[in-house]
Amino acid sequence: MIESSYHEGDSFVHAFDPRAKLLLLITGITTLFLPFGVEFSAAYTGVFILLAIPAAGFRHAFSPFKLLLPLIILIILLTPPFFREGEVLITYRNWILLTEAGLMRTIVLIVRFTGITYAFFLFFASTPLNQVVLTLRWYGLPLNAALIVSMSFRFIPYITTTYHHVSDAHKLRGSYQTGMWGWSHIRGLLPVLTSVLIKSVKTIPVMAMSLESRGFGSNSKRTSYQRLRGGRILFTHFIFSVMISLIIIALPYVVA
Amino acid sequence: MTSSSKNISTSPAYRIVSISVLTAVTAVFTLLIRIPIAPTRGYINLGDVAIFFTAFTFGPITALISGGLGTAIADLLSGYAQWAPISLVIHGLQGLAAGLIVRKHIIKFRQNADNTAESDEHREKGGRKILISLAAGLVGTIIMVGLYFLSGAALYGIGPAAFEIPGNIVQCVVGFVGGYMLTRAVVKAYPPVRDLFL
Numbered sequence: 001m002i003e004s005s006y007h008e009g010d011s012f013v014h015a016f017d018p019r020a021k022l023l024l025l026i027t028g029i030t031t032l033f034l035p036f037g038v039e040f041s042a043a044y045t046g047v048f049i050l051l052a053i054p055a056a057g058f059r060h061a062f063s064p065f066k067l068l069l070p071l072i073i074l075i076i077l078l079t080p081p082f083f084r085e086g087e088v089l090i091t092y093r094n095w096i097l098l099t100e101a102g103l104m105r106t107i108v109l110i111v112r113f114t115g116i117t118y119a120f121f122l123f124f125a126s127t128p129l130n131q132v133v134l135t136l137r138w139y140g141l142p143l144n145a146a147l148i149v150s151m152s153f154r155f156i157p158y159i160t161t162t163y164h165h166v167s168d169a170h171k172l173r174g175s176y177q178t179g180m181w182g183w184s185h186i187r188g189l190l191p192v193l194t195s196v197l198i199k200s201v202k203t204i205p206v207m208a209m210s211l212e213s214r215g216f217g218s219n220s221k222r223t224s225y226q227r228l229r230g231g232r233i234l235f236t237h238f239i240f241s242v243m244i245s246l247i248i249i250a251l252p253y254v255v256a
Numbered sequence: 257m258t259s260s261s262k263n264i265s266t267s268p269a270y271r272i273v274s275i276s277v278l279t280a281v282t283a284v285f286t287l288l289i290r291i292p293i294a295p296t297r298g299y300i301n302l303g304d305v306a307i308f309f310t311a312f313t314f315g316p317i318t319a320l321i322s323g324g325l326g327t328a329i330a331d332l333l334s335g336y337a338q339w340a341p342i343s344l345v346i347h348g349l350q351g352l353a354a355g356l357i358v359r360k361h362i363i364k365f366r367q368n369a370d371n372t373a374e375s376d377e378h379r380e381k382g383g384r385k386i387l388i389s390l391a392a393g394l395v396g397t398i399i400m401v402g403l404y405f406l407s408g409a410a411l412y413g414i415g416p417a418a419f420e421i422p423g424n425i426v427q428c429v430v431g432f433v434g435g436y437m438l439t440r441a442v443v444k445a446y447p448p449v450r451d452l453f454l
Contacts, residue, residue: 005332005333005335005337063335064335067335067336071412071416074412074415074416074419075412075413075415075416077415078413078415078416078418078419079413079415079416081415082413082414082415105413106413109411109412109413110412112411112412113338113411113412116338116411117337117338119338120337120338120340121335121337123337124332124337144268144272147272147276148272148275148276148279148321148325149325149329151272151273151276151277151280152276152279152280152283152325152326152329153280153329154276154280155276155277155279155280155281156280156283156284156329158280159277159280159281159284160284160288163284163288163289189289190434190437190438190441191441193285193289193302193305193434193438194438194441194442194445196281197281197309197438197442198442198445198446198449200277200278200280200281201277201442201446201449201452202446203273203277204270204273204274204277204452205270207273207277208267208269208270208272208273208274209269211269211272211273212267212269216268216269216272217267217268217269
């Protein structure tokens with residue numbers, strides 16, 4: 001459940017240092033909002049999609065489109081009415097359905113949102129979650145915040161299992177409906193969620209004491225089970241990501 | 257139990273664990289429990305239920321962090337990573353606002369419970385409590401729906417962003433009602449939780 005976004009692999013994107021990748025992710029997304037013209041946004045989005053193929057495999061590389069499709073349909077249906085300027089392209093009786101400005105805006109929004117989606121997909125498909133946390137730590141995320149993130153991931157399977165156990169117990173007693181959702185199903189959900197919450201809340205004092213017993217709050221130096229690689233590789237990857245960032249920002253000006 | 261809970265609840269370790277557990281609860285409620293809406297074939301997730309529960313039970317700071325982080329983690333795990341930074345901010349602010357509104361009332365209520373013998377009667381007089389909770393729900397809903405509309409408009413245009421408003425309102429109202437009912441049920445079934453408000 002908690003590893004669903006990461007795809008194991010040995011692609012170029014996987015090998016790239018996550019700290020440099022995060023820098024590129026931020027630059028890439030920022031570029032999609034800069035007024036460079038739709039052709040550049042489309043080109044950058046195309047690069048993200050092409051990189052997703054080796055990073056996630058051909059089968060998974062297009063899975064974000066499945067999630068994007070309802071929103072793309074909404075953009076196509078609901079954006080043109082807000083933009084009436086320019087040459088009229090489609091009319092129905094006396095109704096203007098699509099103008100040149102409406103078409104351009106629709107394309108810009110689809111390309112931008114697809115680009116953002118693929119930039120994030122690429123980052124999380126090629127970076128394990130533990131490396132994401134270490135990257136954020138490297139960028140200055142405090143220890144306590146990193147601890148909260150790590151512990152939350154530790155608790156998700158526990159609470160999921162608790163929810164299944166409690167709902168199974170309620171189903172056996174006949175107080176919780178299965179199958180189609182209805183009022184009785186929703187009403188039966190309240191005792192299940194109450195039990196899950198109480199069981200979760202009850203673990204807090206015990207876990208807090210256990211954390212203190214392990215040295216939380218002491219001033220002694222922290223150790224780290226996992227570390228990100230440093231040295232020459234990090235330097236090279238950072239230089240590479242800064243160069244790519246500069247190129248994607250400068251390219252539209254050079255072409256213009 | 258009361259005094260020991262209060263001592264525990266002020267420790268940094270307690271804060272870290274309570275935020276972590278409630279972050280996980282928010283993520284699980286968002287990911288796992290989805291009520292289908294027949295006409296639109298969409299879903300209402302129960303992430304907001306967990307956020308309002310946290311705000312009413314654990315206070316604004318815990319709701320700020322666990323609400324934001326929990327929904328962001330849920331977005332990340334369900335393939336909507338592009339929404340994670342936005343959810344982090346919006347749901348965090350939603351939890352913070354709801355928690356801040358009920359905070360004063362809960363602290364006052366706790367003092368009454370400590371000082372007067374009629375604390376049980378106080379608990380039963382829920383009219384004002386419901387009003388304050390309603391205000392918290394309303395402000396939380398306005399923040400969540402308004403900020404999602406603004407970020408949606410920036411990302412994919414005003415039209416599609418406006419289309420999502422009714423769904424977001426329904427989700428937030430369900431979240432508030434569910435969160436309020438769960439708070440009452442949990443406090444009734446496990447009274448020590450009353451002392452965990454930070």
